[in-house]
Amino acid sequence: MIIKDVTTTVFRHMTRRHSDSAGHAHPGPEHPVEVALLTIRTEDGDEGYSFCPPEIVRPHVLDKFVRKVLIGQDHRDRERLWHDLAHWQRGSAAQLTDRTLAVVDCALWDLAGRALNQPVHKLIGSYRTRIPAYGSIMCGDEIEGGLATPEDYGRFAETLVARGYKGIKLHTWMPPVSWAPDVKMDLKACAAVREAVGPDVALMLDAFHWYSRTDALALGRGLHELGFAWIEEPLDEQSLSSYKWLTDNLDIPVIGPESAAGKHWHRAEWIRQGACDILRTGVNDVGGITPALKTMHLAESFGMECEIHGNTAMNLHVAAASKNARWYERGLLHPFLEYDDGFDYLKTLSDPMDEDGYIHVPDRPGLGEDIDFDHIENNRVA
Ligand SMILES: O=C(O)[C@H](O)[C@@H](O)[C@@H](O)C(=O)NO
Numbered sequence: 534m535i536i537k538d539v540t541t542t543v544f545r546h547m548t549r550r551h552s553d554s555a556g557h558a559h560p561g562p563e564h565p566v567e568v569a570l571l572t573i574r575t576e577d578g579d580e581g582y583s584f585c586p587p588e589i590v591r592p593h594v595l596d597k598f599v600r601k602v603l604i605g606q607d608h609r610d611r612e613r614l615w616h617d618l619a620h621w622q623r624g625s626a627a628q629l630t631d632r633t634l635a636v637v638d639c640a641l642w643d644l645a646g647r648a649l650n651q652p653v654h655k656l657i658g659s660y661r662t663r664i665p666a667y668g669s670i671m672c673g674d675e676i677e678g679g680l681a682t683p684e685d686y687g688r689f690a691e692t693l694v695a696r697g698y699k700g701i702k703l704h705t706w707m708p709p710v711s712w713a714p715d716v717k718m719d720l721k722a723c724a725a726v727r728e729a730v731g732p733d734v735a736l737m738l739d740a741f742h743w744y745s746r747t748d749a750l751a752l753g754r755g756l757h758e759l760g761f762a763w764i765e766e767p768l769d770e771q772s773l774s775s776y777k778w779l780t781d782n783l784d785i786p787v788i789g790p791e792s793a794a795g796k797h798w799h800r801a802e803w804i805r806q807g808a809c810d811i812l813r814t815g816v817n818d819v820g821g822i823t824p825a826l827k828t829m830h831l832a833e834s835f836g837m838e839c840e841i842h843g844n845t846a847m848n849l850h851v852a853a854a855s856k857n858a859r860w861y862e863r864g865l866l867h868p869f870l871e872y873d874d875g876f877d878y879l880k881t882l883s884d885p886m887d888e889d890g891y892i893h894v895p896d897r898p899g900l901g902e903d904i905d906f907d908h909i910e911n912n913r914v915a
C-alpha cells in the first residue's frame with residue numbers, strides 16, 4: 534500500500550494531429566510527439582499509470598512537489614494526497630499546475646483499480662457501463678475538402694451520423710484561420726449541419742472563446758433558432774459576470790466553464806451566480822478524477838447536468854460513475870483522420886463506440902488503458 538517511487542518514461546508516439554498557434558488541433562503529416570508515462574509504484578509492487586505531455590511531469594515538478602507528497606504514503610489516501618498537492622500550488626511559483634495534479638490523481642486511481650483488479654468507475658460506485666457519445670469536431674481550417682466551408686461541415690456531419698453518433702459538436706473557425714472569427718460563418722456551418730442531419734441529432738457549438746457580449750448574444754440566438762442543445766465558451770471564461778449576462782439573455786442553454794481555473798470551487802461560484810445552465814468539468818481542467826467527481830456532485834445538488842470535457846479513459850470513468858452527464862465527448866474528429874485507429878501506444882481503444890453511438894467502458898482494471906509497454910520501451914527517449 535505504501536508508495537515507494539514515482540517515475541516517468543518519455544517515449545515517441547506517431548500522430549497526424551498538429552497544434553496551431555492557439556493550441557487547437559488540425560490534421561497534418563505524420564510526425565513524432567513525445568509523451569510521458571507516469572508510474573506510481575508501491576512497496577508491494579503494485580503500479581498505476583497515467584499519460585501526459587512530458588513537461589507536466591518534468592524533473593523539477595516531481596522532485597520539488599510530487600515525490601515529497603507521495604513517497605512513503607498509503608496510495609489509497611487519494612483525498613488527502615490530492616489536498617496536500619493542491620495546497621502546495623499557491624506557493625509553487627505557478628510551477629505545480631492542475632494538469633500535474635490530474636496526472637498524479639489519475640495514476641493513483643489507476644493504481645487502486647489495478648491493485649484490486651477492478652475498473653475505476655466500479656471503485657467510485659458505478660452508474661452505468663455504457664454512455665452515448667457526441668462527435669466533437671476539430672476547429673475549422675483552410676484545408677481543401679477538410680473543414681474549410683459550411684458545406685464541408687455538413688458533409689462530415691453526415692458521415693458521423695452514419696458512424697452512429699447521436700450528437701455532434703462543432704468547433705468552428707478561429708484564428709490563426711485568416712478570416713476568423715466570424716459569427717455569420719459560424720451560423721452558416723451550424724445551419725449546414727442541421728440541414729444535413731435533420732432535427733433529431735443533438736447539436737452543440739463550441740465557438741471562438743473571445744467573442745464580445747453582443748456577438749455571443751447574436752450567435753446564441755441563431756443557435757436557438759437551429760435547435761442547438763448548448764452554446765459553449767463563446768466569451769472569455771474569466772468574466773463570470775459576462776456569462777451571467779449571456780445566460781440571462783439567451784434561451785439556448787449556456788454551458789461552462791471549461792477552461793477557467795479554480796477547480797470545483799470556482800464552478801460553485803458559476804452556479805451560485807447563475808452564469809451557466811449546464812455545468813462543465815474535465816479531469817485535466819479541474820486537477821483530477823477526485824475534483825471532477827466533486828464537480829459532478831455539486832451540479833447534481835442543483836439539479837444541473839454537468840458535461841465532461843475531453844475524451845480518454847479518465848473522463849470516461851467519471852461519466853460512467855455519474856448520473857448527470859448526458860454525453861461522452863469523443864474527439865477531436867476530422868474528415869482526414871480516423872479516430873478509431875487509436876494510439877500506437879495502446880493496444881485497443883479506451884473508448885470503443887458501437888454502431889448506435891454508445892461508448893462501452895472497458896472492463897479492464899484501473900482506468901482500463903490497454904498499454905503497449907513494449908511499444909513504449911522500443912520508442913523510449915528518456
Ligand atoms: O479549445 C481547445 O483547445 C479545444 O476546443 C479543446 O479543448 C476541445 O476539446 C474542447 O473545447 N472541447 O469542448
Ligand SMILES: [Mg+2]
Pocket residue numbers: 739765766791842
Ligand atoms: Mg470546449
